[in-house]
Amino acid sequence: MRVPRISRTRYAAVGLVLATAGALALPAGTAVAAPTGDSTTGPLLSYVVNTKANHGQVQKVEKAITGLGGTVVQSYEQVGVVVARSNDTKFAEKLRLAKGVDSVGASRTKGILASDQGNADVAAEPTGAAAAADGQEPYEPNQWDMRQIGVDKAHKLSLGSRNVTVGVLDSGIDATHEDLAANVDASQSVSCIDGRTNTDWKAWQPTTSDHGTHVAGTIAAAKNGKGVIGIAPNVKLAAVKVVDDGGFIYPENAVCGFVWAGEHGFKVTNNSYYVDPWMFNCPNDKDQAAISDAIRKAVAFSQRKGVLNVAAAGNENIDLAHKTTDVSSPDDTKPGSRPITNDCLSLPTELPGVVAVSAVGVNGDKSYYSSYGKGVVTVAAPGGDARYQIPNTPDKNGRILSTIRGNKYGYMQGTSMATPHVTGVVALLASTFPWASPDELTELLTNQAESHACPKGVYNPGNTGQFTATCEGGADDNGFYGAGIINAEKAVQWWR
Incomplete structure (x- = not known):
């Protein structure tokens, strides 16, 4: 059972981030039809x-x-x-x-056009904010997610290091935002649209989407007395624009992004998406096999260069350990439905060495939409659940509050929002352990996570039967939460 497509979930955000519904799948190997006649x-x-x-x-x-x-x-x-x-x-x-x-x-089933029509994300402004306490940012009382993973306590010990650069592979970062401008490193930012690099400032700025700016704020919104606070507010952010104005993250864009990250010394990248146009890439399809090969090589290159890549599990409430059907591909043309097996991979989430993240709400339970899977999910983090898990905050909003374009702030939810929480904690770990390799950072990350056991029986949020899911595994390693829910406070206490 999957989440209704209230957003394009290759972009792993749901809730108040609304975009064109992602689609259904043609059979493996389906090609774009050639014109009639003998012409090729x-x-x-x-x-x-x-x-x-x-x-x-x-x-x-x-x-x-x-x-x-x-x-x-x-x-x-x-x-x-x-x-x-x-x-x-x-x-x-x-x-x-x-x-x-x-x-x-x-790398796509839709012909390349001179221009693509974008879809603007919609995010609500924060409401009902309480007065911030001394030392807090103005909207920090609304950030239940930060308190859930101990960010307020972690900041007493570490705000992160300027020697750590986090690559946000997304729709671009608004580098003029009051909470981000000090941390966005233009010298390491780039557009990878169409698979080629463009370092012009305008090229990597967001044009149709708040998504990348929202993600960036969760990772490293500055501690400056304005707006919100990020998990690692002293680290540097690099905008790596891999999302075109139509909202697509095509394979060549992702390859460009991972190679750029490896060549420019990033410690961690955030990947809140899956690579289009196939939700799952199957080895028995020549096109999809080639896509998998290209992404796999680019990810492996970045890892050899010292980069840890963090990726979203997705918002379809799919058990990634027991795949049966892909109903969302190809999402750039007419979709259809096809049977799949576990050999068909969501990219980059299911590649070796990638940290896969599921989402939880304020109660610490799996968000109704979050995909999951024993042996696939590495850790869990707050992504929000405005349907079944409502926090006791001034705004009573179960989504995640962060930065959006135009010097504004807004709420979004999804595994897109869970992933930057993990990326931010990894940035704190990399600040504390600058010598740590990607594998060592992953071990540190999983060791500090708070164990969370599977629910008894079938998980049935709201008792509606709409989002049922079955969790496999023990308290320290299971399909819903992996090694557990991340803990920023523990992450910075390791060396003390």
């Missing part, structure tokens, strides 16, 4: 082409691409991925025969 000319598509890294193979593959009439958009020799475009409906089939090519996959 079709819509302009983008492709990821995989080859060997750092062995001179990239240049050979580039020649093969241009020899077939295609265009090379950008090459990532570090990982052996070339981003190409072609309007030849036989392009992938022909290129797969070229020497040195390991795999080729169309």
Whole structure:
């Protein structure tokens, strides 16, 4: 059973963040139809082409691409991925025969347009704020999520280090926001739209979405007497724009983002999305297999460079350990339904070494929408549950309050909002343990998490039968909460 698509949940936010409903899946291997007749000319598509890294193979593959009439958009020799475009409906089939090519996959099913129509996110302004206590930010009384994981207590010991850079792979960060401007590092920010890098300031600013700005505030909103407080308010933020104006995070954008993170010394990245257009990428489909190969190589490269990647589990209330059906792919054209197995992966969430995050509400119970899975979820964090778990705060709002565009503040909920809580705690850990590798940071993170046992029987929030789920595992390792709910206070106490 899944959450109704009140938002595009490849963007892992639900609630007051409203965007076009994400869709249903065509059978594996479905291609965009070619025009009638003998012509192989079709819509302009983008492709990821995989080859060997750092062995001179990239240049050979580039020649093969241009020899077939295609265009090379950008090459990532570090990982052996070339981003190409072609309007030849036989392009992938022909290129797969070229020497040195390991795999080729169309990264979308919708033709590339000159411009895409974006969908604005909607977030409510905070209401009912109580007077802040001495030392608190004005809206801090409304941040039940921060108190739930001990951020107020953690800040007595650490606010994070300026030597730690957090990459926010998302829709961009409003670098003019009063609570973010001091922490956004323009020199490390970039747009990765269409799979190529653009460091122009305007290129990585948000255009149609509050999502990335909201995520950034949870991680590192400054302690400056304004608005809200972030978990690690002294660390630096890098905006890595991977979301286009249509709201899509295509594979080439994600590859660009992970390579950029690795090359620029980030300690942790936040990934509150799944890579479009397939919710799950299956190895028996040539296009999806190539997408998986490209993302896997880019993620592994970033990890070798010292980056820990944190990703959202998703908002479909799906048991990721027992997959049966994908009903949301491809989300950029006409969706359909197809059977899947556990070999079909949500990217980047299910890749090795990635910290997968589920969401909880104010009571510490799984949020009704949060996906889950034994052996998939690493930890849990507050993502909000405005339907069944309402906090006793001045605003009585079960969502997460953070920064949004235009120097404003607003509420959102989802595993998108849970993920930056984990990213913020990892940033505190990296500040305390600057020598720690990604694996060591993951171990520190899971060791400080508060164990949370599975509920007895079938989980049935609100007793409505609409969002039932079954939790597997023991108190210290289960499908709903992984190793447990993160704890910022414990994270900064480890060395004391």
